[in-house]
Amino acid sequence: DAGITQSPRHKVTETGTPVTLRCHQTENHRYMYWYRQDPGHGLRLIHYSYGVKDTDKGEVSDGYSVSRSKTEDFLLTLESATSSQTSVYFCAISDNTGRGTEAFFGQGTRLTVV
């Protein structure tokens, strides 16, 4: 299995509290992504990173911030969680390798904001 793990896998939090989700990889891939998955919307990009300290916004970035201080970790932070951020969050990694453009996916984090 590809070396990508998300933590926590499940979290329930109260409206207004800060939440940080972690994505950790051991593949040394350059690109890391955070997506959210909601019924009827599929997977939507929140933020992505193309290197250490290099990040950019996706299509649904409002209310989220990210940080990547080292290659292997990409953190997603909800500064003040809202009920609309209840979702399943997936991390993904990708890079061009000798085998082509590889992409791997985390197992997802189910976040409930009450």
Place this chain on the structure above:
Amino acid sequence: KNEVEQSPQNLTAQEGEFITINCSYSVGISALHWLQQHPGGGIVSLFMLSSGKKKHGRLIATINIQEKHSSLHITASHPRDSAVYICAVTGTASKLTFGTGTRLQVTL
């Protein structure tokens, strides 16, 4: 218009049927991925394609770069194939863009 379009959105088939799921994209890509997600489960990569055709068991994936189109075929479908199938492309900056998925239900 989404950069990646899939059809159909929902598909019901009887066990043993041949299934085709289509994916069209509108951007330049370096690779196209077919992914599978079972209910409540994680996302599993089935294929990565940059040209031609790949086969793995009962699954076949094809891509036509000129027409910006890919298909995923399942031969002799089985209830355990019931899942959401997602097409994704890696474009500029290797950024992944997903289609909205095709929900497949295979009945006995």
